[in-house]
Amino acid sequence: MGILRDLLNWRSLRWKIAALVAVACCAITLTVGVLVHRSTLARSLNDGRAKAVTQLSRDLQDHERGATTPDSLRMSPGSTPVELLRRLRGPQGLRDGYATWYDSDGPGDHPSMWAAQTYRGSPVAVEVDMTPDLLTRRALDRHMWKYSLLALAVVVPLSALAAELPNRRLRRAARTARRITAGDLAARTGAGRGSDEIAEISATVDSMADSLLGRLLAEQHFTADVAHELRTPLMGLVTASGLLPEGEASDLVRDRVGVLRTLVENLLEISRLDAGAEQADTQPVPLGKLVTESVRRTGLRTRLTTSGALTAQTDPRRLDRIVTNLVVNAHRHGRAPVEVDVVGTCVTVRDHGPGFPRQLLADGPQRFRTGASERGRGHGLGLTIALGQARVIGASLSFAKAPDGGAVATLRLPPAD
Numbered sequence: 001m002g003i004l005r006d007l008l009n010w011r012s013l014r015w016k017i018a019a020l021v022a023v024a025c026c027a028i029t030l031t032v033g034v035l036v037h038r039s040t041l042a043r044s045l046n047d048g049r050a051k052a053v054t055q056l057s058r059d060l061q062d063h064e065r066g067a068t069t070p071d072s073l074r075m076s077p078g079s080t081p082v083e084l085l086r087r088l089r090g091p092q093g094l095r096d097g098y099a100t101w102y103d104s105d106g107p108g109d110h111p112s113m114w115a116a117q118t119y120r121g122s123p124v125a126v127e128v129d130m131t132p133d134l135l136t137r138r139a140l141d142r143h144m145w146k147y148s149l150l151a152l153a154v155v156v157p158l159s160a161l162a163a164e165l166p167n168r169r170l171r172r173a174a175r176t177a178r179r180i181t182a183g184d185l186a187a188r189t190g191a192g193r194g195s196d197e198i199a200e201i202s203a204t205v206d207s208m209a210d211s212l213l214g215r216l217l218a219e220q221h222f223t224a225d226v227a228h229e230l231r232t233p234l235m236g237l238v239t240a241s242g243l244l245p246e247g248e249a250s251d252l253v254r255d256r257v258g259v260l261r262t263l264v265e266n267l268l269e270i271s272r273l274d275a276g277a278e279q280a281d282t283q284p285v286p287l288g289k290l291v292t293e294s295v296r297r298t299g300l301r302t303r304l305t306t307s308g309a310l311t312a313q314t315d316p317r318r319l320d321r322i323v324t325n326l327v328v329n330a331h332r333h334g335r336a337p338v339e340v341d342v343v344g345t346c347v348t349v350r351d352h353g354p355g356f357p358r359q360l361l362a363d364g365p366q367r368f369r370t371g372a373s374e375r376g377r378g379h380g381l382g383l384t385i386a387l388g389q390a391r392v393i394g395a396s397l398s399f400a401k402a403p404d405g406g407a408v409a410t411l412r413l414p415p416a417d
Contacts, residue, residue, distance in 0.1 A: 018163065059072055231264055294327075314395065318392060344415075356399050
């Protein structure tokens with residue numbers, strides 16, 4: 001279907017090239033046809049004039065030698081065309097001693113070439129039939145048009161087929177660019193060697209992917225290094241905060257240390273997900289029971305419905321992490337009531353706040369970006385971790401906006417065998 005759709009796309013480069021070739025062929029054919037037609041006509045007229053003048057001279061010689069007049073010799077001015085007589089009296093007759101005229105309006109589409117000369121004070125003329133020359137020119141014109149159309153019928157499809165190779169290379173570069181846009185930075189065009197413009201475009205796309213991959217790896221390494229470097233002094237802060245005497249100031253310090261510890265742990269988890277170091281340990285899990293325990297551990301008021309829940313093949317620890325992050329994110333950035341529905345092997349978490357921003361719906365969650373001020377402050381790590389863990393366990397996590405308002409996160413898990 002994709003190939004047929006490309007063939008029927010009249011705006012594609014293939015048909016533009018074919019149209020350009022067709023226009024060029026038509027222009028060349030028209031130019032050559034006009035030149036050949038005019039040159040053939042000019043040669044035919046020259047030959048006709050020479051034939052008429054020769055015939056006139058021969059008939060006059062025969063008339064002088066004999067008593068009879070040849071049938072082709074017209075010695076009466078009334079039988080001679082007026083235009084021929086006018087030319088005979090004009091500059092042409094004075095210069096050459098004779099005059100010629102091509103009569104294309106002969107009876108029955110039979111043109112003639114006339115030649116006239118003044119003989120003993122009176123004009124004499126002969127008429128040469130040019131019908132065979134006319135038929136020859138018309139046959140030549142027909143053959144030129146016929147074979148020109150035949151050449152177009154062959155050249156245009158061949159040009160469309162010849163344009164398929166560069167079109168295929170351009171489509172490969174476009175597909176690679178779309179894969180890179182979707183996040184597959186390992187995609188390459190595989191253009192190979194070449195010196196044309198398409199090879200340059202393909203090489204540029206590959207170079208862009210290499211640059212983006214290098215920057216992403218550098219960012220991931222930096223995040224992992226920072227998280228690891230912060231972990232050691234953070235453990236000291238956690239220990240020290242636990243030794244502080246009870247009081248309002250101590251509780252504030254412990255709270256901030258806890259927030260910092262959560263942030264560092266999230267950064268470490270993201271770095272492991274980015275590095276592909278996480279491996280799922282899947283097993284059959286009663287989905288309704290596990291989601292109920294995960295929601296209860298959050299300590300947040302949430303409406304939970306588990307009717308129709310089935311057994312899913314998943315990693316319970318990672319699934320608990322995903323559900324917890326989704327519920328906490330709904331309470332933190334949305335508005336109550338927060339609802340969790342488990343149907344089959346699908347878990348839906350919904351709030352009644354302003355909903356996910358358009359940028360998140362288009363590009364997915366990104367770290368350190370909440371997307372919109374109305375969704376509240378945050379680091380954007382919860383949804384990023386949930387999406388990464390979903391990929392590890394082979395589940396799909398999608399984000400949408402409810403028709404009546406609110407953010408909807410849907411987790412689809414593979415069923416147990």
